Amino acid sequence: MVVIGIGELLWDVFPQGKRLGGAPVNFACHCAQLGADAFPVSCIGRDALGVEIQKVLTELRVDQRYVQVDAAYPTGTVQVTLDNNAKPSYEICEGVAWDMVRMTPELEALAARADAVCFGSLAQRHAVSYATIHSFLRGMRPGALKIFDVNLRQSFYSKEILEASLAHSNVLKLSDEELPVMARLFGLSGPVQEQLKALLARFDLCLVAYTRGPDGSLLVSADEVADHPGCPGKAIDSVGAGDSFTAALCVGLLKGRSLVAINDHANRVASYVCSQRGAVPALPENLKEEK
Secondary structure, three states: OEEEEEOOOEEEEEOOEEEEEOHHHHHHHHHHHOOOEEEEEEEEEOOHHHHHHHHHHHHOOOOOOOEEEEOOOOOEEEEEEEOOOOOEEEEEOOOOHHHHOOOOHHHHHHHHHOOEEEEOOHHHOOHHHHHHHHHHHHOOOOOOEEEEEOOOOOOOOOHHHHHHHHHOOOEEEEEOOOHHHHHHHHOOOOOHHHHHHHHHHHOOOOEEEEEOHHHOEEEEOOOOEEEEOOOOOOOOOOOOHHHHHHHHHHHHHHOOOOHHHHHHHHHHHHHHHHOOOOOOOOOOHHHOOOO
C-alpha cells in the first residue's frame, strides 16, 4: 500500500514546548504504523526548525524524500492551546514553506503509483500548494483512494476550495464541528445522516466519514451506514486523533474491510491517541491490525 499525506508540515507550539505537526504528516506516520508505505509530501524552510523536523522524521523512520526544502520561506509554526477537555485551538502562521510545495517529476511519478492520498483545505490557502495538490490528484489513477479531510482552520478555506477538492475526491472525512459549516455553504438541512447522504450524492463520493469526538463516528456509503458510539477513556491530548482515525480508515478501505470493522478499529486507534501526549504516539501491537 503506497499512501500519501500531502499538505502542511510544521511545528505545533504548545505552552510546554513544540511538537511535530500538520495533519498530512500525522496521517502518514499513522499509516506507516498500520503497515503502509507512507510518504508525507510537503515543504520546510532551510532553517534550524527545518533541520529539527528532519531529525524527528528520521527518528520516526518516516521517509522524507518528498519533503522539499525552500530557502526563501521559513518552516511553518502553529500556536496551540488546549481547553479543559483537551480540545485544541490553533493560531496558524502565514507565508511559510508548506505554502510553497511545488510539483516536480518525482511527485508526478509518486502520484501515478499511489494507492491512496489524504489532503485537506488548509494547505490550499496559497496558489502554489493549491496547484500542486490538484495536479497530484489529477495524476493519480482512477481507482485510487482520494480522501479529503476537510480540516477547516481559521478562515483558510472557501466554498470554491471545498468544491474543487470534493470534485477530485471519492472519500470525505469531516467532524461534527465542520458539518454545520458545510451545511451553510452547500445548503444542507435535516438530520445528520440526511446531510451526509446529500454530500455523498452531490459529489459522487464512495464514502463519507463523520467523526463526533468521544461520541464515535458514522461511516455512510450509498447502501450502508456504520455507527460507532466511541470508546470510553480519559482524553489527555486530542491533537492528531482525527488524523489517526483517517489513517485507520484509509488502511481498512485499502484492505477491503467491512465498514463496521473499519469504524471500530478507527475509533480504538483514535481513542488511544487521545490518551497519549503528542499527535503520533507509538501504537501498541493490538491496534496495528483490525479485529
